[in-house]
Amino acid sequence: MDVESVVRTAVESGVFTKPSADQKVFKDQCAYCFKDPHTKDGLYINLKNYHAFCREHAEIYANNTGNNLYVQFESTKVFVEEKGDGERADGEPTNKMTKLTIDADPKFEFEDKYCVVIHPNYSQQFFNVQGVQEIADAIQTIANSTSAERLALLSSTSNAWDADIKLITKHSNLVQHDNDKRLALSGWHCEVENCGLDENLWINLTDGAIRCGRSQYVADGQKTNGNGHMQDYYAATGYPLVVKLGTISSNLESIDVYSYDEDDAVIDPNLEKHLKHFGLDPSKLEKTAKSTLEMELDMNEKWEWARCTEDGAVLEPVYGPGYTGLINTGSSxxxxxxxxxxxxxxxxxxxxxxxxxxxxxxxxxxxxxxxxxxxxxxxxxxxxxxxxxxxxxxxxxxxxxxxxxxxxxxxxxxxxxxxxxxxxxxxxxxxxxxxxxxxxxxxxxxxSLRFQTWNRFEDIATQKVRYTEQEELILRLPIPEALLKPIPDTENRFTVDMSAAIQAAFDVQFVEVSIFVPKNIFFWFQGYKSPITGEQKGATNTITMKTFPDYLLFQVSKFTYNNLGVQKKLDVEVEVSDELDLVAYRGHGKLEGEELLPVETPSEPAAPEIPANVRAVAGELMVMGFEENSCLRAAFFSNGNAEVATNWLMEHMDEPNINDVFVMPTGTPSARGEVDPNLVASIIDMGFTPYQARYALKQVPTVSEAVDWLFTNMETIPVETAATGSSSDAPQPSITEAANRKSYxxxxxxxxxxxxxxxxxxxxxxxxxxxxxxxxxxxxxxxxxxxxxxxxxxxxxxxxxxxxxxx
The missing domain is CATH 3.90.70.10 (Cysteine proteinases)
Incomplete structure (x- = not known):
């Protein structure tokens, strides 16, 4: 039987589908494994559904489905030998490549080959199928199409990078003194008497004062020169925004700007204007010093990177099952x-x-x-x-x-x-x-990794208790300041004993609040109020293990929040225990003689009034033509910072409910979300998950009320959905119901x-x-x-x- 007859017979048997105009063609990778057109035998694209398989899985798929008609697609790397004058040895110009040219020696191209095969006779390859027009057209469609895999990638991938994110300073409209101070473009020195340092210098953007920065470690045992006179100047004057002089250049993004009262490196949108006020034109200056961040990276991240990646060591590659590397697909x-x-x-x-x-x-x-x-x-x-x-x-x-x-x-x-x-x-x-x-x-x-804990909540005023069972996945190890031991000859680097951190995770936690909210300049002092006596004596919470899983995950709490809700990493080394015995932390339920607290449902708190600073910033945004409710939302979520509010509004304009009637939520917002992460962190320390902490703080405004709310309302919290990272509006089983269906x-x-x-x-x-x-x-x-x-x-x-x- 000739080629045409064999292929025609296969087509007429019902295992062929003519590709549509928008046909998705999978041709980059086997559907069942990671083999591609460049591996041995290439891929076999099934002509019933245009999905690709390697040889092994093509056989399995055909045996299971009867779809036995394939186009074999092989792509082979061919090195191009040049003979000079931009011409290949075969006479073709070197820029005539079928698919890809690598711009380095040796140059190569990919040559693609297509043929028809019919399971189970994979050795019989049909190349000349022009007599069966529909098959020839299908092969042409496969060859010309952009793969379905690539189309999915193009439609879903967004570009991003791993750099640290700086906040826009709240001092972007800083009031500068008209003191006629003009600075030279070089030759600076610290203006403090008897100091005179000519390095590590900073200019205060309020009045143009020049002071030296603090001494800083740049290597183990090595420090920069600095007497901390600018920090002293801030303490005396309250002038917050400073710039490191040696970092000023035409590249404004690389200039080191620091805000003392925001306790962070920041972005100043009006930096050029603020510098020119004192005669410093960035376009006329060149960078001569490393920024604080660069020095911190050199000192902290580079040594950490070298240690964790074992950089500098000659490491022996290892191969085989279980030793497969995973290519980074973009911060993955x-x-x-x-x-x-x-x-x-x-x-x-x-x-x-x-x-x-x-x-x-x-x-x-x-x-x-x-x-x-x-x-x-x-x-x-x-x-x-x-x-x-x-x-x-x-x-x-x-x-x-x-x-x-x-x-x-x-x-x-x-x-x-x-x-x-x-x-x-x-x-x-x-x-x-x-x-x-x-x-x-x-x-x-x-x-194998999930486990349950007992949470024992005690009202100090009455000594009555409430026990709740909690599901957990990761045991979080807090790092109390008292456990930190400084590492000699380093700055802000510490060591902590893992056993002590584990003990801290199970220590008694006092449920009380003493929180400073810098944006609104007020304090909350509130202890837990006994539901029986009304006394505000506080409460305690203690966590113990109810079950011990086959595998146990620990998370070291290296990250903390500054006063703006921005996460910062503690440089902590953990004295690790290779073997652990956690028998001391096995818990129990209610003990004989303990009295239980009554179950109460707190009343719904009334929505508070919208603060004046939120209304003021919303008014500024409304001048730009935005709706009132969207402006109130932006002002609230930015803590009344006009610059951050503008950015927030631009990022959320497409949200369908952006102009819904705004009701002032309870709790304290932050520039990065609705609930203050400092409050969330306090509740997490008591054994609750971040999701539970955030959910509770949306119901009641303080940590003590939130903890009590969690103990009395745990069953009402919707299940957190993996697709959105938030609760679903659809009816969901309660956490207790979900837990009852699980075995631990x-x-x-x-x-x-x-x-x-x-x-x-x-x-x-x-x-x-x-x-x-x-x-x-x-x-x-x-x-x-x-x-x-x-x-x-x-x-x-x-x-x-x-x-x-x-x-």
Whole structure:
């Protein structure tokens, strides 16, 4: 039988679909694994649905579906030999490439080859199919189309970078003194008598005073010159905004601007004007000194980076199953590190690797590229297969879990972007997504890590108690200031003992509030008010473990908030315990002789009046033509800062409810969200999740009321949805109902350290993450696509620790 007859017979058997005008063609990667057109045999694109498979999975798919007609697509790298004068050795001009030219020697191009194959005779390839016009047209469509994978990427990816985010200063309209002070463009010195330093100099933008900065460590044991005279000047005058003189240049973004009362490096939108007021024209100056941030990076982040990535050490690459590198797809190191940790957990290997093929085959091919379980199984199976971690095929090592990242993130406001994220938040988000995609008959692998705690709440006035059960995923280790021990010959770097931090997590917490709100300049002092006696003597909360999971995650609370709600990282080294015995922290329920507090439902608080500063800023925005309600929202969420309010309004103009009637919420807002993160942090310290803390603070205004509200209303809190990171409007089961449907592992209280995720950078949503895992008795570094045996695992510097139970 000739070629035309064979192909025609296959077409007429019903396994061919003519491609539509908007046909999606998957041709970048196998639907079931990560092989691509450049690997051996290339890909087989099924002509029934235009999904691609490697040779192994093409056979499996055809056997299961009967769809046996494929176009084999191979793309081969061909090196181009030049003979000079811009001409190739074959006479073609060197700029005539079929797909891609690399602008470095040696140059190469990709040559694509298409042929028809019919399962199970893969060795019989039909190249000349022009006699079957519909097949020829289909091949042309495949060749000319932009892959469906790339189209999805283009429609979902947003660009971002990992740099630290500076706030716009509230002093952008700073009142400057008309003192006729004009400065030269060089030759500055500290104006304090008997100082005279000519380095590390700052100008105060209020009156033009020049003072030296503080001495600062630039290396272990080495400090810059500085007597801190500008800080003294601020303390004496209250003039807040200063600029480091040696950083002034035409590149305004690189100029070091610091606000003392905002306690941070800031952006001054009117910086050029403020500098010219004293005769300093940025266009006439060149940068001669490092900014404070640059020096901090040199001192803190670089040593941390070197330690965590083991930079400078000659590390031995390691290959094989479980040693697969993950390519960074744009600030995705947080996700890569989490995946490397999860494949150490037995239940994840069972669910998503051993049963991966069942998951993939049971998923309709039309939805497989957007199915969470299918994409998760595809990634985990590939990581554990060893197919992409071979010493003999370095070109096809590593995988790029781009589709998984997109599907897992869904429409989440943060995880769907290319921005860096907090790895602890991602773990919580991902685990919730996994649980949502685990049917009743399927084992939820997160059950190996979830655990329950007892929360014991005691009213000090009556000594009556209330016990509640709480589900948790990560045990947060607080770092009280009393536990910090300074590291010699360093600045603002400390060490803390892990055992002491664990003890602090289970210590008695007093429920009382003493909070300073700088934007509105007032204090809240309030202790817990007894519902029985009315006395305001406060309350205590104590956490103990109800269950001990197979694997236990710890998070070191390295991040704290400044007075503007901006996260800053503590430079803390943890004296880690490789083995833990947590038997002392096993808890219990109500004890004999204890009296329970009555269950009360607090009344709905009345909405407070809109403050004058919020109304004033809203008025400024309304002059620009915006609606009143949107302006009130912007002013409220920016704490009355006109500059931040303008930015907030621009970012939220497309929201459908932006002009709904504005009702002043309870609680204290911040420039980064509706609820003050300082209040949230206080409630988290008492054992509640960030979501629960934020939800409670939207009901009542203070920490003490929020904690009491949580204890009496826990069952009414909607389930946090992984897709949005917030509660759903649709009816959801209560937390208690959801918990009752789950079973929790419980066994020995003894654990062994098997993994760590480390963070380098000043905030959890910037910088870089790497993972170190204990495999086969050796520590292994997973730095995105780089996988190597570790010489000195940075146990003291990790952000997340993974422990496994030992019997």
């Amino acid at each position: 190191c947080y996700m890569n590190s989490v995946l490397q940790a999860l494949i150490q957990v037995d239940s994840f290997r069972t669910r998503y690797s051993e049963k991966a093929l069942d998951i993939l085959l049971n998923c309709p091919i039309e939805t497989i590229h957007n199915d969470f379980n299918a994409q998760f199984a595809k990634v985990i199976r590939a990581m554990l297969s060893g197919d992409y971690s071979s010493e003999t095929d370095l070109e096809h090592n590593n995988i790029k879990p781009l589709q998984f990242k997109r599907v897992a993130a869904g429409n989440h406001a943060e995880f769907s972007t290319a921005k860096q994220q907090d790895v602890e938040e991602y773990i919580r988000f991902l685990f919730e997504k996994i649980s949502q995609n685990s049917k009743d008959e399927v084992i939820d692998p997160t059950g 592992k419980d066994g020995s209280e003894k654990y062994k350290l098997i993994g760590m995720i480390s963070h380098m950078g000043s905030r959890p949503d910037s910088g870089h993450y790497v993972a170190h895992m204990l495999k086969d008795g050796k520590w292994v570094l997973f730095n995105d696509e780089k996988v190597a045996l570790s010489q000195d695992p940075p146990k003291k510097l990790a952000y997340i620790y993974l422990y496994k139970r030992v019997e």
